[in-house]
Amino acid sequence: TERKIGSLIQIDAEKIAYIKIVDNEAEVTLTSNSENWSDGVTVNDMHIGDSNKASMFISQILELSPQWALAQTNEAVKRFELSDSNFQRKVELYDSAHELLETLFTGTSPGFGKVHARVSGDNYVFAVNLANHQLSTNADDWIDKDQLALSDSIIKMNINQMDGTADLWLDQIKGSGWEVNGKIADEKQVNDYLSLYKNLRILGISDPAEGFQDKIASITLTFGNKEIIFNLLKSVNEEFFVSTSPGNEAYRIAEYWVDKLLINESDLLPSQHDSESPGEKIAE
Helix, strand or coil, rough: CCCCCCCCCCCCCCCCEEEEEECCCCCCEEECCCCHHHEEEEECCCCEEHHHHHHHHHHHHHHHCCCCCCCCCCHHHHHHCCCCEECCEEEEECCCCCEEEEEEEEECEEEEEEEEEEEEECEEEEEECHHHHCCCCCCCCCCCCCCCCCCCCEEEEEEEEECCCCEEEECCCCCCEECCCCEEEHHHHHHHHHHHHHHHCCEEEHHHCCEEEEEEEEEEEEEECCCEEEEEEEEEECCCEEEEEECCCCCCCCCHHHHHCCCHHHHHHCCCHHHHHHHHHCCC
């Protein structure tokens, strides 16, 4: 049962235009935006992918080293769940002309961090360094979780909450100062708050079947010559979502972020302590 030494899959990464990862319940498609997978990836033809994760994954499967074949029979292929019709995962590699270049099947695991594998076209079964959980068919595992994080400097902001809380208006004034609803704001509090938008992370893609969503607030952010609106939503089963206009795709978001983003005027005003004299502070 000898087999070629080297890589299990003998294809150059540049030739691969997209891959499909399939299990018995779902599938996900990762498409490269250029010949270099680390330059950008699209998930299911519509979502911004995590190109670092996708390119590392492509490298990993192209570097799988077969060592020697464990078995080479139809029975073994079935026993290790590697047949064309019964597998745990299947990874299909396609070129830009939609030609199927190769199919990798993965099945049972012989031990931690290892999986039985086979490529299409023969019955050679190998144990390779890969785990089925790395071959996720859930799009949430492949999207860029930082895609709503903002890099531009915000110069103006408005928070409009649907529960009747008064609107909050934040404006940059001369120099580096800020006004909140016409009052001088605490610069550090404002900068800490605005830095949240640079670190915003989503959990996953919103599924319209997750129940009716109510808008709880909209936050309008203005940069030099453009603006973006974050709509915060809550579903009937208490899950939170954010959508952006322009864009309008909704994503699941942790309640933590909603609590952090929905502030009141008092959160940005200087605290009482700051206006007291040192003598009063000591007396406390």
